[in-house]
Amino acid sequence: MAVDxxxxxxxxxxxxxxxxxxxxxxxxxxxxxxxVGKGTIxxxxxxxxxxxxxxxxxxxxxxxxxxxxxxxxSKSFQENVHRALYRILEFRLEHQLTIKLFQEGREMRTPAxxxxxxxxxxxxxxxxxxxIELAIEKDEIQPCEPELTAFVMIKMYIALIFDWEKNHQxxxxxxxxxxxxxxxxxxxxx
Amino acid sequence: MAVDxxxxxxxxxxxxxxxxxxxxxxxxxxxxxxxVGKGTIxxxxxxxxxxxxxxxxxxxxxxxxxxxxxxxxSKSFQENVHRALYRILEFRLEHQLTIKLFQEGREMRTPAxxxxxxxxxxxxxxxxxxxIELAIEKDEIQPCEPELTAFVMIKMYIALIFDWEKNHQxxxxxxxxxxxxxxxxxxxxx
DNA sequence: GAATGACCAATTTAGACTTTTGGTCAAAAG
DNA sequence: CTTTTGACCAAAAGTCTAAATTGGTCATTC
Numbered sequence: 001m002a003v004d005x006x007x008x009x010x011x012x013x014x015x016x017x018x019x020x021x022x023x024x025x026x027x028x029x030x031x032x033x034x035x036v037g038k039g040t041i042x043x044x045x046x047x048x049x050x051x052x053x054x055x056x057x058x059x060x061x062x063x064x065x066x067x068x069x070x071x072x073x074s075k076s077f078q079e080n081v082h083r084a085l086y087r088i089l090e091f092r093l094e095h096q097l098t099i100k101l102f103q104e105g106r107e108m109r110t111p112a113x114x115x116x117x118x119x120x121x122x123x124x125x126x127x128x129x130x131x132i133e134l135a136i137e138k139d140e141i142q143p144c145e146p147e148l149t150a151f152v153m154i155k156m157y158i159a160l161i162f163d164w165e166k167n168h169q170x171x172x173x174x175x176x177x178x179x180x181x182x183x184x185x186x187x188x189x190x
Numbered sequence: 191m192a193v194d195x196x197x198x199x200x201x202x203x204x205x206x207x208x209x210x211x212x213x214x215x216x217x218x219x220x221x222x223x224x225x226v227g228k229g230t231i232x233x234x235x236x237x238x239x240x241x242x243x244x245x246x247x248x249x250x251x252x253x254x255x256x257x258x259x260x261x262x263x264s265k266s267f268q269e270n271v272h273r274a275l276y277r278i279l280e281f282r283l284e285h286q287l288t289i290k291l292f293q294e295g296r297e298m299r300t301p302a303x304x305x306x307x308x309x310x311x312x313x314x315x316x317x318x319x320x321x322i323e324l325a326i327e328k329d330e331i332q333p334c335e336p337e338l339t340a341f342v343m344i345k346m347y348i349a350l351i352f353d354w355e356k357n358h359q360x361x362x363x364x365x366x367x368x369x370x371x372x373x374x375x376x377x378x379x380x
Numbered sequence: 381g382a383a384t385g386a387c388c389a390a391t392t393t394a395g396a397c398t399t400t401t402g403g404t405c406a407a408a409a410g
Numbered sequence: 411c412t413t414t415t416g417a418c419c420a421a422a423a424g425t426c427t428a429a430a431t432t433g434g435t436c437a438t439t440c
Contacts, residue, residue, distance in 0.1 A: 005414090027402060037415035039404080048402065122357075144372060148354075152373055155349035156342060164341060167312075182334060183342055183374050195383085217433060227384035229435080238433065 006044045008034040014055050018096040021104040022052055022113050049112050056116045059097060060123045066091050067127055077135040081128065082177045085157045088124055125150050153184060196234045198224040204245050208286040211294040212242055212303050239302050246306045249287060250313045256281050257317055267325040271318065272367045275347045278314055315340050343374060 012034035016025040027048060031038040045051040070087035071080045092098045098120075104110055105117045128150035135141045160176050171179070202224035206215040217238060221228040235241040260277035261270045282288045288310075294300055295307045318340035325331045350366050361369070 026400080028400095031416095038402090039415050040413085042403065043413075046403095142372070142376075145369075147358075148369060149373070151354060152346060152349065152369065155345060155353065159342065159345035159349075163345065164338075168337075179338060179342065182332070183339070186332075216431080218431095221385095228433090229384050230382085232434065233382075236434095 005034070005036055005040060009036060009041050009044060009051070010055060010058075012036075013051050014097065017052065017055060018100055021100045021108075021110075022048075022116075023104065023108060023110045052112060052116065055097075056101075056119065059095070060120060063088060063091050063120070064123065064127060071131075077131070077140040078181060081131060081153060082180055084128070084131065085153065086173060086176070088127075089157065089161050121154075124154060128153060153180070156180065156184065195224070195226055195230055199226060199231050199234060199241070200245060200248075202226075203241050204287065207242065207245060208290055211290045211298075211300075212238075212306075213294065213298060213300045242302060242306065245287075246291075246309065249285070250310060253278060253281050253310070254313065254317060261321075267321070267328075267330040268371060271321060271343060272370055274318070274321065275344065276363060276366070278317075279347060279351050311344075314344060318343060343370070346370065346374065 009030065013025070013030045016030055016033060027041055028038055030051075031041055034041075041051065045054070067084045067088050070083045072083070075083075092102065101113055101117065105113045125147070129146045132141070132144070132146040132149050136143055136146065157176070157180070160171055160179060164171055199220065203215070203220045206220055206223060217231055218228055220241075221231055224231075231241065235244070257274045257278050260273045262273070265273075282292065291303055291307065295303045315337070319336045322331070322334070322336040322339050326333055326336065347366070347370070350361055350369060354361055
C-alpha cells in the first residue's frame with residue numbers, strides 16, 4: 001500500500017479532536033484532513049465513538065508511559081508518587097487533546113467525552129493503586145486499602161493543583177510536595 | 191401589625207427555593223405563597239438575589255450552629271473535625287434547600303446559585319480553619335497552614351462521601367473516620 | 381404611609397423551518 | 411474480485427421569530 005489510510009485517519013481525527021473537541025469535529029472534516037473519502041473511515045471504525053476511543057486509548061498509553069518514566073526506583077515511594085502524579089497532571093496541561101477534552105467535559109458534558117474522561121481517571125487510579133500495592137509489599141508504607149488510598153491521593157492532587165488556585169495563589173511544585181508529605185505521609189498528629 | 195409580612199415572604203421564598211430552586215422560583219409565586227402582593231416583596235428586598243442571599247445567610251448560620259453543636263470540647267481535635275465535617279455534609283443532605291441548590295449549581299450553573307455555593311463553601315472552610323488554628327495554639331497538632339489544611343480536609347471529605355460512591359460502595363461513617371485518621375492524622379510513613 | 385397588582389422592558393421559551401451530521405451503500409476505481 | 415468513494419438519507423442540531431413569562435416599577439388603593 002502506498003499510504004496507510006488508517007493512520008492518516010487517526011492522525012487527522014487526533015488533530016481535529018484536539019483543535020475542536022469531540023462534538024465539533026465532523027466525520028467529513030476528518031475525511032477531508034486525511035484526504036480520504038468519508039466512507040473509508042467507516043471501513044476502519046464502526047462509529048465516531050470507536051475512532052475517538054482508539055485515539056483516547058493511545059493517549060492513555062502515552063500518559064502511562066510518561067508516568068512510568070517519571071518514576072525513579074532509587075527514590076522513595078513518597079517521592080515517586082509525587083513525581084508520577086505531578087507528571088500526569090502536567091501531561092494533561094501539555095497536551096491539546098486532554099485540555100480540550102476536559103474543557104468539553106466541563107462545559108458541554110458531551111456524553112462520549114464524559115465516558116472518556118472517566119476512562120482516563122480510572123487509568124490514573126489504577127496506575128497509582130498498583131504503585132501503592134507494590135509499596136505495601138515492599139513494606140515501604142503502612143498497609144491500607146490501595147484503591148481508597150490512591151483515590152484520596154489523586155483527589156488531593158487535583159484539589160491542590162486545579163481547585164486551590166480558583167481562590168488562592170497557585171501552589172508551587174514544592175508546596176504541593178510538602179503538603180502531600182505533611183498531610184498524607186507524615187500526618188498531623190503529635 | 192397583624193402579621194409579619196417580611197417573615198411570611200422569607201418563609202414562602204424558602205419553601206419555593208427548596209422545592210423548585212432559584213431559577214424556577216418566580217417572585218409572583220413567592221407573593222402568592224406568602225399571600226402578599228408582588229410589590230410588597232420589593233419593599234423589603236431590592237432584588238430576587240437579595241431575598242435569596244438573606245435566606246442563604248440564614249442557612250449558613252444554621253449550618254454553623256449545627257457544626258458547632260457537634261463539637262465536644264472533651265474529645266480530641268481529630269474526633270471533632272470528623273464530627274463537624276460529617277455533620278456539615280449530613281446537613282447538606284438533610285436540607286431540601288441545600289440539596290436543590292447544589293443540584294441546580296451542578297446542572298444549570300445559574301450564576302446566582304454558583305455565587306451562593308461559593309459562599310457556603312467559604313463559610314465551611316473558615317469554620318474548619320478556625321478549629322485548626324485553635325488546635326495549633328493548644329499544641330494539639332503540628333503547625334501547618336490552617337487554610338490549606340482545612341482545604342485539604344474538606345476536599346477529602348467531599349471526595350470520600352460524594353465522589354467515592356459514584357464508582358464504589360458508599361463508605362460508612364466509620365470507614366470515613368478511619369480513612370481520615372489514617373491518611374491525614376497518622377500518615378502512611380513507616 | 382404601607383400594600384398592591386396592572387403594566388413594561390427584557391429575557392426566555394416554543395416550535396416551525398433549515399441546516400448539518402453520522403452513517404449507508406450502490407457504483408466507480410483499481 | 412476488493413477497496414474506495416461521495417451522493418444520499420434519517421435524525422439530530424441549529425436558527426429564527428412570535429408568543430409567553432418574569433423581574434422589577436409605580437400610580438392607585440386602602
